[in-house]
Amino acid sequence: MKQCNKPIQVLIVLAHALVGWMYCGVLIGIGRQFMSMYAILIVHAIGAPFGFILISLLYFKKLTFRLSYDYVMANGENDFTYLTAAALTGGRNNENIDIANWGDYRKQCFMFKAIYQATPSLGITAGYIYERYKTSDAQYDGYQYVVGTPPSTYLTGAYSDPSFNANLVFMGFSYKF
Numbered sequence: 001m002k003q004c005n006k007p008i009q010v011l012i013v014l015a016h017a018l019v020g021w022m023y024c025g026v027l028i029g030i031g032r033q034f035m036s037m038y039a040i041l042i043v044h045a046i047g048a049p050f051g052f053i054l055i056s057l058l059y060f061k062k063l064t065f066r067l068s069y070d071y072v073m074a075n076g077e078n079d080f081t082y083l084t085a086a087a088l089t090g091g092r093n094n095e096n097i098d099i100a101n102w103g104d105y106r107k108q109c110f111m112f113k114a115i116y117q118a119t120p121s122l123g124i125t126a127g128y129i130y131e132r133y134k135t136s137d138a139q140y141d142g143y144q145y146v147v148g149t150p151p152s153t154y155l156t157g158a159y160s161d162p163s164f165n166a167n168l169v170f171m172g173f174s175y176k177f
Helices: 007-031 037-059
Strands: 063-074 104-117 122-136 164-175
Touching (some): 007 037, 007 063, 007 104
Antiparallel strands (some): 063 104, 122 164
16 A cells, blocks of 8 residues: 655545535534434435545545635724823823723634536535624723613614624535636
8 A cells, every 4th residue: 555645645635534524514413403313323324435435526526625714803092192181180191091992803714615626617616614703892892772861862782792703604606718
């Protein structure tokens, strides 16, 4: 048996394993909503080898995998300075009027994409994206929808919590003329 010593071959094997693992996860994850665990395991035992055969056949027909990760972060701050300290009252001074928590955010995005070139003109793409966005801002931290005493003013809540987690599955076709 020839030893696999090239890094690209190792990456190909790992990519196949990742796609196979995802295939098994989909079989079990979706199957649990419709069948008993015993039935799912039987379907998995029969379906997994066929899934791996399909993955191998597709690979030799120009299957490409792409994996990406993005990380973006901002740490905002507002620095206020008065020329004369006499303008500041109520215990405020140039040291304590700054806003350290202003527009802070962190965005992380992970994408896995498989591209199958069925013919020289036709390409099929499928993939998964996970995106997480967390924000912290002094003007929205501790946001309340009601202000004042009765009769109160009710706020809409717009921009009060823009943080999110998103899971996206996508598929697309491309045709080159």
